[in-house]
Amino acid sequence: MRKVIKIINDIPLFKKIFSIFFIFVFIPLLILSSQFISQIDFYINDKLHSQLENASNMTISNFKKAIELAINLAYTIYSDPRVIETVNTRYMSVEEFYDAYEKNIKPILQNARILYPQISQITIYCDNPTILNADGLAFLTDEYKKFLQKGEKEGKNLYVLSGLENEKPYVSIVLNLNFYEQYVPKYQQSTIKKFLRIDLNRVYLNSILSTFKDGHIFIADEKDTVYFSDLLYYNQVGRLSDLLKEEKNQTIVFEKLLSTELPYFENWRYIVTTNNNGISKRLLEHQRNYLAIVVLCFVLAFFALFLIINSVVSRLSLLARHIKKARKQQFESINIEAGKDEIGQVIEEFNIMAQKIKELLEKEIKYELRQKELALEKKQAEINALQSQINPHFLFNTLETIRMRSMLKKEFETANAIKLLAKLLKRSIRWENDLITIEEEVSAIYDYLEIQKYRFGEKLKFEVEVEEDVKSTKIPKMTIQPLVENACVHGIENSKGEGRILVKVFKEGDMIAIHVEDNGKGLEDDKITELLRFVKGLSSDKASSVGLKNVFRRLELFYDKDFSFDILRGELGGLKVVIKIPNKRDFEDAVQSVDS
Structure with a gap:
């Protein structure tokens, strides 16, 4: 051996x-x-x-x-x-x-x-x-x-x-x-x-x-007469035999009783033939x-x-010749296009080994400096995080002080609006989880609409309808509230009469449908198309609709292409935003992808 x-x-x-x-x-x-x-x-x-x-x-x-x-x-x-x-x-x-x-x-x-x-x-x-x-x-x-x-x-x-x-x-x-x-x-x-x-x-x-x-079909009676x-x-x-002789190079592919198709044609049969040359030609071609x-x-x-x-x-x-030179302390780099395969990697490693010690030391020093810079950046990030915790606390304490003063002055409506505003601020600043239940999202919508009702008074009417089956379903945070906010800002503010906002969340097959509609002035069809293009990232000339675009982007990160987002003319006269998202989904991977 x-x-x-x-x-x-x-x-x-x-x-x-x-x-x-x-x-x-x-x-x-x-x-x-x-x-x-x-x-x-x-x-x-x-x-x-x-x-x-x-x-x-x-x-x-x-x-x-x-x-x-x-x-x-x-x-x-x-x-x-x-x-x-x-x-x-x-x-x-x-x-x-x-x-x-x-x-x-x-x-x-x-x-x-x-x-x-x-x-x-x-x-x-x-x-x-x-x-x-x-x-x-x-x-x-x-x-x-x-x-x-x-x-x-x-x-x-x-x-x-x-x-x-x-x-x-x-x-x-x-x-x-x-x-x-x-x-x-x-x-x-x-x-x-x-x-x-x-x-x-x-x-x-x-x-x-x-x-x-592709050939010929003969239908003959029991006496073989076609x-x-x-x-x-x-x-x-x-x-049949005479006809096949007259038509040369014909091969019978199969024959069947016609009575299987037409029972009254007893003992009749149909014969299918094709040209031998055609089959041979095709086989030879293949x-x-x-x-x-x-x-x-x-x-x-x-x-x-x-x-x-x-x-x-x-x-x-070439590598063998340079190794022989290395034995004689002649460290020369191999100056060719070595490639990225195993041999190329060996040649690349050989070139690295042939470099001077000073270059190796410089690399080590640069590496240590980089590690120190990263450590300093990490500490600075921790300090910034601590500082960001201070300002919200001050803001919440101030709002609570104003609310208590309003209560003492018996301005209960103002105090309630400040309380709701504080809840909304805490929710937006303390992000915590990316996913919340529809019930939690709707609770925030009620808080927001109550604040808007404090602002608009009896001018604002709203209805929120949520099916029981979907309340515990988790959706990306801030999915519905920006739509309601958009309806208030662009639909109700510009309306002279009574403003209405209708929010519906319900099951539709395997999907959850979210409808947000107002009775504002609405938009022309071409403007709606232009707005929808901006929301979906196909144009960039609607800076005032960033909230809708952010909602679309978050839905895209969570659901990829498994959702729909449409802007339509509503039955109330204004705009209607319709979102459809999957009813069942394991969101762990989606949340990790958004965080990353």
């Missing part, structure tokens, strides 16, 4: 790294790539088949809808009493028959031909000897009794027949018109046989199948793209590896 390690250590670094790359990277990846290509081919082939199936299902769905509409029309005629009345009546004259036909049969058939392009012909056959052949109505001859006999034999009321008639192919929906004979006493004794035949418009239905652009396909011309049918990417990646990897090895070897060689 030691001999092996010695041999490895004697090999130059350049050769070792390239040998490892070729043996353990290049060759395994080459093998894996070939396997991966085969898997990719399978995946692409499966995906193409899936796409073809989805596309063909959409086309068959449209085909199905067209057939179902024709079947619905058949049932509509089937249940129409006018039709049954006409074919069951024994007519005494030709005029009587044509009157009934013109009134009951002809309008139905004409409307159906206009509204249903998937239908080429509608005919009612019956063996009533008193009727005459007309458009859509014919006497039931022996030639057409086969249409009725199939249903009677199999006990079916609605079925599909196909074949050739006068050397022209047809696919017909046949419906036995026996509805009234079963359920209406008037016709239960009728012996007239009658059925409805709807010939499907194969040209129109073939045009639906032609919307499938009646519907985008490859069929007018009045053309053919064997293989070429993948091989090109693999080759490009190997070339780039080889080139990058060469650059990295060259960078490593050249810097290590």
Whole structure:
């Protein structure tokens, strides 16, 4: 083992790294790539088949809808009493028959031909000897009794027949018109046989199948005769095998029973084919793209590896030469772009070690001086903090003295206003926690509004509505009070009549909604937009609305983008500020981020 390690250590670094790359990277990846290509081919082939199936299902769905509409029309005629009345009546004259036909049969058939392009012909056959052949109505001859006999034999009321008639192919929906004979006493004794035949418009239905652009769809009966396909011309049918021979390079992707979609088409099936060349071309294209990417990646990897090895070897060689000089007390800095990798760090450390002792001492002295400066700054900050505690105490004591004097003079209203002012000042100076409950915030709002009421008198009316469920929820301090203050300053002060302020806090889904509204003069829409832009930091020309901007900024620090802030026209006539914040949130991280 030691001999092996010695041999490895004697090999130059350049050769070792390239040998490892070729043996353990290049060759395994080459093998894996070939396997991966085969898997990719399978995946692409499966995906193409899936796409073809989805596309063909959409086309068959449209085909199905067209057939179902024709079947619905058949049932509509089937249940129409006018039709049954006409074919069951024994007519005494030709005029009587044509009157009934013109009134009951002809309008139905004409409307159906206009509204249903998937239908080429509608005919009612019956063996009533008193009727005459007309458009859509014919006497039931022996030639057409086969249409009725199939249903009677199999006990079916609605079925599909196909074949050739006068050397022209047809696919017909046949419906036995026996509805009234079963359920209406008037016709239960009728012996007239009658059925409805709807010939499907194969040209129109073939045009639906032609919307499938990735191949062809063939719909064939139980005898393998194709009646519907985008490859069929007018009045053309053919064997499936013959059509596939004529259309070269077609592969059957899948085939399914049409009866799963349309139950009346028993033993019919639809076959989906696609072009072999198209699939092969796509697979070959993907293989070429993948091989090109693999080759490009190997070339780039080889080139990058060469650059990295060259960078490593050249810097290590240079470092080795300078270390040899250091043995001879020749401390020279390595003046190259060493970089920030491990070798660059080693070179940087070597340059630091080569510096003179005087430079090291200077750094140590500067460090000590900096530590002393920081200590002095810390002490000065402590002294300033103590001094900041003195002034508020003096202010509170003074206010308390004025309040007591007012009480002695029986100026109770003034004394109460001073008391509320002192509470507000204590709250703003002694910040303590960044988060308070909504109940605490609302308490401060009451204090502020009572002070304003002392100022404005009966001119100011206010309402504060807070749902019980949200009172214990914590929000950032000074969220609502600046909004109320803004309403007083900009809404009530400029108002000549009675001023109203409405504050609402309530749950709205997963959010807490805060509404602050006044009945001041308000602003024009463009001014509101300009104010909202200033509050959100998009402009800087509204110095008088700093309070709103500070509220928005604090909400942004706490909630990031999980809140909304809007300024609207209020129902009271003034402005309305609407804030929505999350109802539940762990604020510990948010508070720390604001403090930092």
